Amino acid sequence: xxxxxxxxxxxxxxxxxxxxxxxxxxxxxxxxxxxxxxxxxxxxxxxxxxxxxxxxxxxxxxxxxxxxxxxxxxxxxxxxxxxxxxxxxxxxxxxxxxxxxxxxxxxxxxxxxxxxxxxxxxxxxxxxxxxxxxxxxxxxxxxxxxxxxxxxxxxxxxxxxxxxxxxxxxxxxxxxxxxxxxxxxxxxxxxxxxxxxxxxxxxxxxxxxxxxxxxxxxxxxxxxxxxxxxxxxxxxxxxxxxxxxxxxxxxxxxxxxxxxxxxxxxxxxxxxxxxxxxxx
Numbered sequence: 395x396x397x398x399x400x401x402x403x404x405x406x407x408x409x410x411x412x413x414x415x416x417x418x419x420x421x422x423x424x425x426x427x428x429x430x431x432x433x434x435x436x437x438x439x440x441x442x443x444x445x446x447x448x449x450x451x452x453x454x455x456x457x458x459x460x461x462x463x464x465x466x467x468x469x470x471x472x473x474x475x476x477x478x479x480x481x482x483x484x485x486x487x488x489x490x491x492x493x494x495x496x497x498x499x500x501x502x503x504x505x506x507x508x509x510x511x512x513x514x515x516x517x518x519x520x521x522x523x524x525x526x527x528x529x530x531x532x533x534x535x536x537x538x539x540x541x542x543x544x545x546x547x548x549x550x551x552x553x554x555x556x557x558x559x560x561x562x563x564x565x566x567x568x569x570x571x572x573x574x575x576x577x578x579x580x581x582x583x584x585x586x587x588x589x590x591x592x593x594x595x596x597x598x599x600x601x602x603x604x605x606x607x608x609x610x611x612x613x614x615x616x617x618x619x620x621x622x623x624x625x626x627x628x629x630x631x632x633x634x635x636x637x638x639x640x641x642x643x644x645x646x647x648x649x650x651x652x653x654x655x656x657x658x659x660x661x662x663x664x665x666x667x668x669x670x671x672x673x674x
Contacts, residue, residue, distance in 0.1 A: 401663035408659020414652035425466035482540035487547025495555025517542035588664035
């Protein structure tokens with residue numbers, strides 16, 4: 395762990411990304427304390443300019459809602475969707491990729507054709523259809539994003555299993571009579587976790603962008619404030635109130651950039667040989 399932290403800390407951008415994400419987590423966690431009022435409530439004069447009122451430092455929208463409060467509560471939605479959908483997608487991808495890579499043959503062909511089917515259709519298009527069919531809600535959004543996000547993980551895990559299943563330590567486990575599930579979970583899978591972790595970190599950023607796109611299109615949860623909804627609601631006010639779309643857009647940009655920086659840091663720390671090759 396100490397070695398991992400030292401390697402990670404060498405990437406200054408990754409450290410900055412971790413600090414930004416930690417700050418966003420803190421803002422999301424303290425949103426209810428700092429902004430006790432419902433973010434949907436009108437609590438001030440409409441279209442109040444940013445930095446003109448200390449009570450509402452980021453201004454208000456056309457209905458008098460506090461932009462800062464909306465951003466804080468929107469952070470909850472983005473982080474919740476990003477983390478849970480990525481966890482579900484990673485679980486699905488690992489399960490299918492491990493089975494395909496370890497057993498091979500017809501099972502591999504069947505699962506890879508299924509994976510290719512999901513990859514032939516644009517992910518956002520599938521997500522839009524799924525959310526529209528099951529009605530917009532936080533559950534349907536998370537499920538839709540998870541369903542469209544697992545194929546890259548499955549392909550990655552399959553490739554790792556194909557390269558590792560013929561290694562000596564796996565053959566030794568087969569010779570001593572270990573069962574296939576035990577070999578998969580105790581021998582091969584731990585050796586594939588580094589690329590999975592890196593890929594998962596980058597998938598969080600993609601999930602946040604997808605949720606924002608769905609909310610922008612009017613397919614977000616109507617009971618929850620989100621950054622995508624804020625941008626969608628402000629698209630008719632770009633000239634009169636630029637801050638209504640700029641603030642949530644900047645929040646999305648900052649969050650996605652920070653998560654990608656963390657992904658780079660994890661890649662450097664978990665794959666030092668690749669990093670040294672790149673420096674060479």
